Amino acid sequence: MSEYIVEMRNITKRFPGIVANDDVTIQIKKGEVYALLGENGAGKSTLMSMLFGMYEPDVGEIYVRGNREIISSPSYATSLYIGMVHQHFKLVSNYTIAENIIMGIEPMKRFLGLLPYVDIKSANEEIARLSSEYGLEVDPTKRICDVPVSVQQRVEILKMLYRDADILIFDEPTAVLTPQEIEFLLKIIEGLKKAGKTVILITHKLEEIKKVADRCAILNRGKVIDVMDVRNTSTAEMASKMVGREISSERKKAGARYGEEVLVVQHLTVKDDNGFDIVKNVSLCVRQGEIVAVAGVAGNGQVELADAIAGFKKVSSGKIVLNGKEIANKTIRGRIQSGISYIPEDRQSYGLVLDFSLAENLVLKKYNQEPYARKGIRNQQEVELFSERLQKNYDIRSARGNQTIVRSMSGGNQQKAIIAREVEQDSSLIIFVQPTRGLDVGAIHNIHNQILAERDKGKAILLVSLELDEVMALADTIAVMYNGQILTCEDATSLSIDEVGQYMMGVVNI
Amino acid sequence: MKWVKQYEETIIPVIALLLSLTVAGIVIALLGNNPFAVFANLLRGSGILPKLRYAGGKSMLTDLCSFLNYWTPMIFAALGVAVALKAGLFNIAISGQMLVAGFTSSVIVGYSSIQSVIAKPLVLLISIVAGGAVGALIGWLKYRFNINEVVSSIMLNYILQYIVAFFISMYYVDPISRQSRAVSDESRLTLANVEFGGYRYDIPLGMIVALFAIAGVQFVCKKTTLGYELGAVGLNRKAARYAGINVGRTMLLAMFISGALAGLAGATYYLGYFASIQPKVLAAMGYDSIAVALLGNSNPIGILFASFLISVIGKGSTYMSSTSGLDAELSSVIISLILLFSACKVYIRHSINKATDKRKARVEK
Incomplete structure (x- = not known):
């Protein structure tokens, strides 16, 4: 029996135009928390998808518990006691938690020894037992649609445990969670480790690795750069290895010079699809050269606020004034043309x-304007020149330049393309909603610099972000939204990160 | 193998076609006939290969002209399907739109004594408006009430079929043929029985319009902002809305254009290839055109080839039946096979990719 529970040797996997994994070898010991760290498109998810049987490697061998295995499907992976929590959960939303967990391996009983039926009672008990054993705090009788995202994630964990998996893969598990929920999840992972499970963690968040991981493999452009012992390595060291260069976490931010008021929102109320007020009586002002960051836990109306300003959601009452003109009744295109860019x-x-x-x-937002089109006839040549210029200026990388189908590009480059397009609009107001979600350290760094550069050019910037670090790093003014209302709107220098965190939890009296 | 990737859009339909003809050939062989002879008879029936004998006043060119008359409405109908597909909509009401267009232009122009120079353009115009109106109605129902266009299309087909049948039976019926009365020669888009060099021909004027329509649709899709909007709405409605495109208006417009093209199909079918309307029957061509559009990859040039092929099989069926002694319905079987295999596009693409990947891997080794 080999020392390693999972070994992936010399794995190579190609997709059209890219090599996702290039001769990758990783060896994972039983009972450790093994992190895969890397930028977006570094090949972490692809590598784990092969271990979970969603792809087969072009070259290379996979050994599980010392045996050579050809993992041709997720169900075969499950039979090897490998489980995976995907970034996007795979749950039936109107089934109960227990029903989701047992799906496919339902415990059966026979009524009067004849009629088979699903023994949901014993399933509920078994799941409740597993849940308390690992401290997951999940009620198996609740329906998926009634529980928050963090609980849904724990249901996915239970799904693996219920199938006796002892190799657990987590794909970016913290991307959808609030800071408190992340803490809770990391505790769960520690508990799993204590119970003797092997955990593989795909992430690009260094703090998490530092907290829970034993060893960490760093991937860059499909290759393993290094495997490190987490305890003896600093986060700065990991970060620089991951992006292949040194990153200064301290950013020099020039002092803000505010100009005229660009966006004024007064007593804005917006209803959600069910007719409930999701944004309640919000007033806000963004000036030239100012970054106003709207902080808050997901689902407190920040995105709806941004959508209402850009015209995606109807305003039920209140005013939106852009450069002195009321725009609440304008169409989306009308607002784009009056000077709103929206990421x-x-x-x-x-x-x-x-x-x-x-x-x-x-x-996409200029196709009908000169010189890209005249009287309804498009000018392909101008479009291509424009596109080439943007690719060059904003370092958008793709396999086939202008002709690349965007679906085939990496997430980071897709986001670069959007930001390039929106910044090129030369609008007076730029709205960024979660601009760095799911991106790696290097890309985040670039995007932050771009946001600051636009601010210094005198643009008014409204930033909606769930990442507290991002808010603290960029904002000139911080507005914290809770339950549809703005609890506070203050100069960023007068708020500490803890204060913002408390406002986000709805604690008003500090 | 790079060329395979490059011409994938052309190669896949060709593979689908070869597969379906092979299966059709097997079916014919099982029926005890020589498949090649049957295929040749289909071509002979469409005036593409010479027949052994011709009746008086007829030649291969006569058959070819007749074939062109049959082919013309198919082109329009398939273009109609393609334009709707471009915007992500499925227009199944092509038959209904053809019928309404054919009926209104018959009533307004066909049964009047308007001169040929005015009558023919007027027929085209009325058909565009009538077909377009039905299309726009479906688009409006989708836009205003979010009614699935497939459902409303199917239901409208029935409604229109029976309304038109009612009016024909009540007011316009020919007591002998039990069809609508024949329209005037002035209004017909086909010049019937033109004598030339001792032979008679049906000159298909609509074909010229059809070629312009192919070029027009190609131009609109590739070169205009409207084409860009149709594509954006078809591929991602949310992103189209985000870009400031009025999604509802674009879908309505797509359905209008689709219906208008179907209307032209109706004009060239009921006032071209035929001169009358058979009540209570929807033209099968309206459904065949869906197969044509799929086979032609919703691309106007592709549709030109695909509609040619399907029309040959449809038009040649009568002659094939009489010479090979097989039922004319065999052509429906062949067309269905083509539709079946062209619906397997994604699978064929997948197989090609797998084959090229394997080859690449072998070459690298």
Whole structure:
């Protein structure tokens, strides 16, 4: 029996135009927390997808518990006691937690020894037992649609445990969680380790690795750069290895010089799809050269506020004034033309037409304007020149330049394309919603610099972010939203990170 | 193998076609006939290969002209399907739109004594408006009430079929043929029985319009902002809205254009290839056109080839039936096979990718 529970030797996996994994070898010991660290597109998820049987490697061998295995499907991986929590959960939302967990391996009983039925009672008991054993705090009888995202994630963990998995893969588990929930999850992972499970953690958040991981493999452009003992390595060291260069975490931010008021929101109320007020009587002002960051825990109305300003959501009452003009009744295009750029939270379903080429996506908001079109006839040549210029200036990398289908590009480059397009609009107001979600340290760094550069050019910037670090690093003014209301709106220098955190939890009297 | 990737869009339909013809060939062989002879008879029936004998006043060119008359509405109908598909909509009401367009232009122009120079353009115009109106209605229902266009299309097909049948039976019926009365020669888009060099021909004027329509649709899709909007709405409605495109208006417009093209199909079918309307029957061409658009990859040039092929099989069926002694319905079987295999596009692409990947891996080794 070999010392390692999982060994992936000389794995190579190609996709059209890219090598996702290039001769990667990793060896994971039983009972350790093993982290895979790397930028977006470094090949972490691909590598684990092969271990979980979603892809097969082009070259290379996988050994599990010392045996050579050809893992051809997730169900085969499950039979090897490998489990995976995906970034996007795979749950049936109107089933109960227990029903989701037992799906496919339902415990059966026979009524009067004849009619088979699902023994949900014993399943509930078994799940409740597992839940308390690992401190997951999950009620198996609740329905998925009634529980928050963090609980859904724990349901996914239970799904693996219920199937007796002892090799647990987590793909970016903290991307969707609040700081408190992250703490809780890390505790769970520690508990799993104590119970003798092997945990593989895909992440690009260094603090998490520092807290829970034993060893960490760093991937860059599909190759393993280094495998480190986490205890003896500093986060700065890991960060520089990960991006392949030194990163200064201290950013020089020039003093803000505010100009005129660009965006004034007065007593804005917005209803959600069910008719409830999701934004309640919000007033806000963004000036030239100012970054106003709206902080808050997910789902407190920040995104709806941004959507209402950009015209995606109807305003039920209140005023939105841009450069002195009321815009609350304008169409989306009217608002784009009056000077609003918008980087949406969900870049793949709102920001891009994934099956269009890169050039067509870069011209998405200008396709009908001169010189890209005249009297309804498009000028392909101008579009391509424009697209090439943007790719060069904003370092957008792709396999086939203008002709690249955006779906095939990495997340970081997709976001670069959106930001390039929106910044090139030369709007007086730029709204960034979660601009760095799911991106790696290097890309985040670049995007932050871009946001600051736009501010220094005199643009008014509204930043909606769930990342407290991002808010603290960039904001000139911080507005904290809780339950649809702005609890405080103050100069960033007068608020500490703890104070902002408390406002986010709805604690008003500090 | 790079070229495979490059011409994938062309190669896949060709593979689908070869597969379906192979299966059709097997079916024919099982029926005890020589598949090649059957295919040749289909071509002969469409005036592409010479027949052994011709009746008086007829030649291969006569058959070819007749074939062109049959082919023309198919082009329009398939273009109609393609334009709607471009915007992510499925227009199944092509038959209904053809019928309404054919009926209104028959009533307004066909049964009047308007001169040929005015009558023919007027027929085209009325068909565009009538077909477009039905299309726009479906688009409006989708836009205003979010009614699935497939459902409303299917239901409208029935409604229109029976309304038109009612009016034909009540007011416009020919007591002998039990069809609508024949329209005037002035209004017909086909010049019937033109004598030339001892032979008679049906000159298909609509074909010229159809070629312009192919070029027009190609131009709109590739070169105009409207084409860009249709594509954006078809591929990602949310992103189109984000870009400031009025999604509802674009879908309505797509359905209008789709319906207008179907209307032209109706004009060239009921006032071209035929001169009358058979009540209570929807043209099968309206459904075949969906197969044509899929086979042609929703691309106007692809549709030109695909509609040619399907029309040959449809048009040649009568002659094939009489010479090979097989049922004319065999062509429906062949067309269905083509549709079936062209629906397997994604699978064929997957197989090609797998084959090229393997080859690449072997070459690298």
